[in-house]
Amino acid sequence: MSPDHSETVPGFAHFDLHPLLHRGIADAGYVEPRPIQEQTIPAALEGRDILGLAQTGTGKTAAFALPVLDSILAEPADGPIALVVAPTRELANQISADIRAFARHTKIQVATVFGGVSQKSQVSALRKRPEILVACPGRLLDLMNQGIVRLDTVEMLVLDEADHMFDMGFLPDIRRILAALPEDRQNLLWSATMPREIRRLADDLLHEPHVVELNHSQPIDTIEHALLPVDGQRKVELLEHVLREDGFVSAIVFTRTKHRAKRLARQLDSAGHKAIALQGNMSQNQRERALDGFRDRKFDVLVATDIAARGLDIEQVSHVINFDMPITPDAYTHRIGRTGRAERQGRAYTFVTPEDKALVRAVEKRIGSEIPRQSIEGFSKTPSPDQAQAEPFDSRRQRQGSRNGNGRGESSSSRSNRSGGRWQRSAASPASSRSAGTRPASRRRQPAASAGGGSGDGSRRPSQPRTRRD
Numbered sequence: 001m002s003p004d005h006s007e008t009v010p011g012f013a014h015f016d017l018h019p020l021l022h023r024g025i026a027d028a029g030y031v032e033p034r035p036i037q038e039q040t041i042p043a044a045l046e047g048r049d050i051l052g053l054a055q056t057g058t059g060k061t062a063a064f065a066l067p068v069l070d071s072i073l074a075e076p077a078d079g080p081i082a083l084v085v086a087p088t089r090e091l092a093n094q095i096s097a098d099i100r101a102f103a104r105h106t107k108i109q110v111a112t113v114f115g116g117v118s119q120k121s122q123v124s125a126l127r128k129r130p131e132i133l134v135a136c137p138g139r140l141l142d143l144m145n146q147g148i149v150r151l152d153t154v155e156m157l158v159l160d161e162a163d164h165m166f167d168m169g170f171l172p173d174i175r176r177i178l179a180a181l182p183e184d185r186q187n188l189l190w191s192a193t194m195p196r197e198i199r200r201l202a203d204d205l206l207h208e209p210h211v212v213e214l215n216h217s218q219p220i221d222t223i224e225h226a227l228l229p230v231d232g233q234r235k236v237e238l239l240e241h242v243l244r245e246d247g248f249v250s251a252i253v254f255t256r257t258k259h260r261a262k263r264l265a266r267q268l269d270s271a272g273h274k275a276i277a278l279q280g281n282m283s284q285n286q287r288e289r290a291l292d293g294f295r296d297r298k299f300d301v302l303v304a305t306d307i308a309a310r311g312l313d314i315e316q317v318s319h320v321i322n323f324d325m326p327i328t329p330d331a332y333t334h335r336i337g338r339t340g341r342a343e344r345q346g347r348a349y350t351f352v353t354p355e356d357k358a359l360v361r362a363v364e365k366r367i368g369s370e371i372p373r374q375s376i377e378g379f380s381k382t383p384s385p386d387q388a389q390a391e392p393f394d395s396r397r398q399r400q401g402s403r404n405g406n407g408r409g410e411s412s413s414s415r416s417n418r419s420g421g422r423w424q425r426s427a428a429s430p431a432s433s434r435s436a437g438t439r440p441a442s443r444r445r446q447p448a449a450s451a452g453g454g455s456g457d458g459s460r461r462p463s464q465p466r467t468r469r470d
Ligand code: AMP
Pocket: 029, 030, 031, 032, 033, 034, 037, 055, 056, 057, 058, 059, 060, 061, 062, 311, 313, 341, 342
């Protein structure tokens, strides 16, 4: 079969991807690769291990999904060939949906396993030996212990949101899963931040990885964020005020506790909003119903605990509102990253009371800039946490360019903290992506002729032997 270029998106043509994937990319409506994709895909196609330091919203799913799919198309086999481990059911479902979308012109099968639901349908999906298995660690281990899943065919491992897995206490499970994998495999590790434990994991796991780092500690540029000082007693009123502002489409409102999420959703609902809660005490079915309803716009306010802060990609979230200040700087960036997705503009407001002072400082230190304070008439009698002069809300809205004027740049301290001594930095040295790969030899590609890793015209390399199943 000769490659069909008719459905190759020009912006993606230089990636040496299988033509059927180019069709999937075209169907997904992608026009230009995101920086993370530009910097990851060529090296991953060569079989290199990858350390991707990027938050969700940057396009990292395609950055790992496309090379994984390409490799499977090049060397079809019974699965699982690729194992993708993700911390939450929501993220696992989302990754599976993205992979299926890219693979829609192929026969590649994807199974998704996570806890909180019956394992029956997951077991039948696994019996079909899907090439790709997307799993949350707990259920995967359960299925391994029951002898239902064997991982000795796995040749590619993706660990997504490794820092979140660590936060959730999954690292021991991850280590157990790693022990069941064949040694000879390609590893793609993704993390928004690099705590010591993840660094250790990366050291153990990755062989001369190609490191891709985005400015992940900063809010992405399409988000306008602000602190709204408020009396703790009046947060609900302020929330209602914000939900009525111009440009409101839908909002994710974050609370600190499950109970508060549930109660606030009820309060908003009785005040006439279409609100639903998403919190950890809900069953898997209830959570899916809430998310689907929010995605389909049956609800326009999702009141969530941090369970929803990471990974979720829901279009048209115009506002993220931190009803309660997040308790870590990372949670702040993750939460507000739920808006401003896919290059749309978004607003993120954080309600702050004087007790939040230390947390505000920690967040600002991490993102390397001050978050603008805004007062809303009638709400900000309480001084802002650090007594900073709050700017009147309406005058701010008329000013253009404030969003980008807060000096966002990678703070040198956080950058150097994350840079591992033995990791090669890729973005600055594309040539480093051309050393030997760590993908199993059978799946390893020849080094590309160009630094971009592709042939430039979207055609396959002649040296690339292919067996097709599709
Ligand atoms: P992710 O970080 O993978 O969750 O991606 C965030 C959002 O960006 C998702 O809605 C993706 O479908 C979208 N996206 C990723 N890459 C591209 C691209 N190259 N062009 C347009 N949208 C993209």
